Amino acid sequence: MEQKELFRQLQHLSTEQRNPASMDIDARSVTDILTIINDEDHRVAEAVRTQIPYIAQAVELTVKAFLNGGRLIYVGAGTSGRVGVVDASECPPTYGVPFDMVQGIIAGGEQAMFRAV
Known part of the structure; x- marks a missing residue:
């Protein structure tokens, strides 16, 4: 894949966008800020859970590499x-x-x- 195409694809990832939940975080109360951060932290854990099979594969490959001197x-x-x-x-x-x-x-x-x- 060419670098320009990769860059184009990466630009559209949700991780590369501003989070609508925190657009005005600088104008919010401390309690609101902490709540927003906590809510987003929970979303991370939920997202990771959906990827556990793939993470397990990566860990298994890493362990195999370690056992072979990698x-x-x-x-x-x-x-x-x-x-x-x-x-x-x-x-x-x-x-x-x-x-x-x-x-x-x-x-x-x-x-x-x-x-x-």
């Missing part, structure tokens, strides 16, 4: 990159795995962990 590498930009790096850094102390088994790569390098670049 690695898990997170690659992201901005917040998603930071989350990947943080998760990767937690795996060795939490699960006792080698430091190179799970790695995180963030666009912009190390400086992007602490400051938008």
